[in-house]
Amino acid sequence: MEIENLSFEEAFKELEETVRRLEEGDLTLDESIALFERGQALARHCGEKLDRAELRVSQLFPSSGQNEGGYETVPFEGE
Amino acid sequence: MRGESLDSEWEQQLPLWSSPQAGPSFSTMQIYRVSQITAYIKELFDSDYALQDLWLEGEVSNYSRAASGHVYFTLKDEEAQIRCVMWRSQVERRAYLPQDGEAILAHGRISVYEAGGRYQFYVDDIQPAGAGLLYLQFEALKERLAAEGLFDTERKRPLPPFPRRLGVVTSPAAAALRDIVNVLRRRYPLVEVVLSPTLVQGDEAPSQIVAAIEALNEHTDVDAIIVARGGGSLEELWAFNDEQVARAIYASQVPVVTGVGHETDFTIADFVADVRAPTPSAAAEVAVPDRQELRGAVESWRERLAQLMWGRIEERRRALQYREQVLRRFSPQAQIDSYRQRIDDLMHSALAGLKHRLALARERLRTLDSRLQTLSPLATLERGYAIARHLDTGKVVRSITQVVAGDRLEVRVSDGQFESTVGHLVD
Numbered sequence: 001m002e003i004e005n006l007s008f009e010e011a012f013k014e015l016e017e018t019v020r021r022l023e024e025g026d027l028t029l030d031e032s033i034a035l036f037e038r039g040q041a042l043a044r045h046c047g048e049k050l051d052r053a054e055l056r057v058s059q060l061f062p063s064s065g066q067n068e069g070g071y072e073t074v075p076f077e078g079e
Numbered sequence: 080m081r082g083e084s085l086d087s088e089w090e091q092q093l094p095l096w097s098s099p100q101a102g103p104s105f106s107t108m109q110i111y112r113v114s115q116i117t118a119y120i121k122e123l124f125d126s127d128y129a130l131q132d133l134w135l136e137g138e139v140s141n142y143s144r145a146a147s148g149h150v151y152f153t154l155k156d157e158e159a160q161i162r163c164v165m166w167r168s169q170v171e172r173r174a175y176l177p178q179d180g181e182a183i184l185a186h187g188r189i190s191v192y193e194a195g196g197r198y199q200f201y202v203d204d205i206q207p208a209g210a211g212l213l214y215l216q217f218e219a220l221k222e223r224l225a226a227e228g229l230f231d232t233e234r235k236r237p238l239p240p241f242p243r244r245l246g247v248v249t250s251p252a253a254a255a256l257r258d259i260v261n262v263l264r265r266r267y268p269l270v271e272v273v274l275s276p277t278l279v280q281g282d283e284a285p286s287q288i289v290a291a292i293e294a295l296n297e298h299t300d301v302d303a304i305i306v307a308r309g310g311g312s313l314e315e316l317w318a319f320n321d322e323q324v325a326r327a328i329y330a331s332q333v334p335v336v337t338g339v340g341h342e343t344d345f346t347i348a349d350f351v352a353d354v355r356a357p358t359p360s361a362a363a364e365v366a367v368p369d370r371q372e373l374r375g376a377v378e379s380w381r382e383r384l385a386q387l388m389w390g391r392i393e394e395r396r397r398a399l400q401y402r403e404q405v406l407r408r409f410s411p412q413a414q415i416d417s418y419r420q421r422i423d424d425l426m427h428s429a430l431a432g433l434k435h436r437l438a439l440a441r442e443r444l445r446t447l448d449s450r451l452q453t454l455s456p457l458a459t460l461e462r463g464y465a466i467a468r469h470l471d472t473g474k475v476v477r478s479i480t481q482v483v484a485g486d487r488l489e490v491r492v493s494d495g496q497f498e499s500t501v502g503h504l505v506d
Contacts, residue, residue: 008269009241012373015380022387029395036388043381050370050377053268057260059251060275060294071298076251076274 003041008049015042114193121191124198130189134215135161135200136208137185139177150176154185154200161189162199169203174343182208184215213313217320220347224322229329230350236334238354238366242302244271245366246295246333248288251276255309255338255359262360267367273299279308284318289327296332304331305366306348307338307359319346328352338362460493467491470498479504 003011018039022032057076124130137154144150148167153160163185170176177183186204191197206214224230245263249255251274263270275291278284288306295301306328308319318324319339325347328335334353339346342357349355356362407413452458456466467476470487482488486501 007243009243012241012377015377019380019383019387022384022391025391027391029391032388032391036384039384040381043377043384046377047374049269050374055260055264055268055270055272057272057274060246060273060291060299062294071294073273073299076272 003038003045006042006045008046008053011042011045011049015039015046018042117191117193117196121193124190132188133186135185135187137161137183139181139183140179142177142179144170152177152179154183162192162197163187163202164192164199165202165205173205175205175207177205177207184208184212209314213317213320217347220320220322220325221350224325224347224351229325236353238334238336239302240368242270242367244273244299244301246273246275246299246301246304247307248275248277248291248295248304249307249359250279253279253309255279255307258309258358258360259305259307259338259363262363263367266364266369268370270367273301275304278318280311280315280318285321285324288318288321288324292324292327292331292335296330301333303334303336303366305336305338305359305362306352307362308340309359310341310344316340316344316346319348321347324348325351336362336366457493460491465490465492467499479506 001010006014018035021027022035022039027035058073059076060071060073063070063072135154137156137160140153140155140160142150142152148170150165150167150170152163154163155161165173165187184206185200185202187200187202189198189200192199228234247256247259249259256274260272263272273295275295277287277291279288292304292306295304306319308316316339319337328337328348328351336354336356337346337349337352338356338359338361339348340358345355354362354365356365456464460466467488467490468474469476469481470489473489474481476482476488482501482504484501484503488499488501489496490499
């Protein structure tokens, strides 16, 4: 999967898994290098996710009108 | 309290008078010591279960704390009063202690203080009267829900380590929400917060809290829910001791963290929650991982990756070196070098052999030479022999038959030769 599209959690877990596989060691040099490069990219992606994230707050509102009884989520302004 | 049986026991055990009808009679009168009768009275109190475990409501007066740490006071209502004592060990455990004039609810047992000649209330728990009633309700509900299994630790769910969406059930206007948002922004801004607004105190609060929890479960895909309220009085926090709130938390499909009041406040909601945090901020802290720690973790994974990669390369390099060595051992160059060496060796030994044979030959030559010397006719000639040859043919004369008189001979002696002529033959 494209690293760009991974969530932090996915990238973090794959990074962990990549290190584990490299630790196991029964890999060709080419495989090792490929894993290493992917791991580096994953680590970079994780770092960027952590640095760039902006907290989003929304609020759950009971719907009115047609969706009576349902709920909708709107950005929270009250901070 | 034990009705008639008390009277009959009294008669059986302590026949002060031989017969109630007969009145005092000196002949049968028995005399007791004060301590005996007091011990008997104490025994009566202590054997009555109703007096061993009871709640008393009343107003406090004559409150005093002795140097020993024990607390003494009187509890009274319009018609009666009772002396109360609370031992230091109990006093020290209490967050609340009353003052004179306060209405309280106290728990304990009633027994007799023999040295003082009075019965008194031995208090082991004490609550302000209004709160005291709430407290009793609280204890009863807590006991009931515990028995039902709502607080069982086995059913407590772990919080997701990396929540994507967090529901927050609290008042949109209160400081609790601000605290939670601040903590989440600092620790883990990757999470998305979904506020499910509710009143957090007053009569409406419990049903709104229930609805807020249910709405998050039914209409969003949050990974966990924080139920929070800032600090307040016992009454202000009371909505979180509501049975329906407890059941809504229990029924939540995603784990619930509570952060209600201050550290010392424990609500029913806290007991039923999957995780109880002491405050709203603390609830936010436990609900998400810390960005700083995650950065550290990512960095250490990255270092480990590089370390492993270098290790892998180094490993390959060593394997390559080993193979090179093996290869070198089997290469034709080695064979050639080996043959070259062998040739050197052979040349060396051939030369040595030649030298030896030369020496042998030389030795042999010397022997032959000396033998030749021995065999040389010259040596014989020196001993006085002579060699005679035909002068014309050069043939050596070995027999008389080879000559006739008159033949010319050449005679060789040791130091020269001369010619001679054969005379007559002597046989």
